[in-house]
Amino acid sequence: MHIARYALDDCVHYGIVENETTIARLEGSPLDGLERSGAIDALAAVRLLAPIERPRVFGLGYNYVAHSKEAGKAVPQLPVLFMKPSTSVIGPLESIVYPDDGQNIHFEGELTVVIGKRARHVSEANALDHVFGYTCGNDVSDRVLQRRESEFGCLLAGKGYDTFAPMGPVIATGLDPARLGIVTRVNGTVRQDGTTSDLLFSVPAIISYLSRYMTLLPGDMIMTGTPAGVGPIQVGDTIEVEIEGIGILRNDVVAEDRGSALSPS
Secondary structure (H helix, E strand, C coil), X not given: CEEEEXXXXXXXXXXXXXXXXXXXXXXXXXXXXXXXXXXXXXXXXXXXXXXCCCCCEEEEECCEHHHHHHCCCCCCCCCEEEEECHHHEECCCCCEEECCCCCCEEECEEEEEEECCCECCCCHHHHHHHEEEEEEEECCEEHHXXXXXXXXXXXXXXHHCCCCEEEEEEEECCCCCCCCEEEEEECCEEEEEEEHHHECCCHHHHHHHHHHHCCECCCCEEECCCCCCCEECCCCCEEEEEECCCEEEEEEEEECCCCCCCCCC
């Protein structure tokens, strides 16, 4: 099942994407249930939004061995965690804003988990019972600032700019997160071609680990790490993250205009 969050006639709805042309509108958030309202909306008439409004976003670094090697890092012995602000989240076809002082901004295509049920001290065996679904994510990162922060054992601003967490286009349910292909393209050229079977820490392991220390809430999103092949983006680029069973998350890159206010979805 594919579930979309979308805008239509100045209102925001959730719906089940039934086919290439229609969405069956839901009564409320899918995290509260999948009751249909009876309305059917034309897919061509809506604007898809980030799947969750202003979520908590957890991220993992170096969760693919090949990416650790290309970054010159040792393979981690435990999950390397960080968080991205809710204001970093944007939806499909929204623009990634390239900071006017940015020097080396990278894309990172990632499988993103959407938590559906409160999770605290859950086992790996039961972890997937707390997952609502999965979406595509792009962990956009300022490498210069990230490395400066990392020297002091922290990681926030380099990952946390507004627009640095594109998500979408839909939440897909019923997938096996252990065997999904991930492809990232820049201007149509494949730059990453990986599979979640190469994750160092699996989705159940990540959820169990996080829930040992904090309560995971419905709507939380976990970006599970990126395969090898990351690289720089530039103003004018189009980035596509495609994950098997979910779809294609597409965003362009624009120059920062500090005179205009940003309103991420």
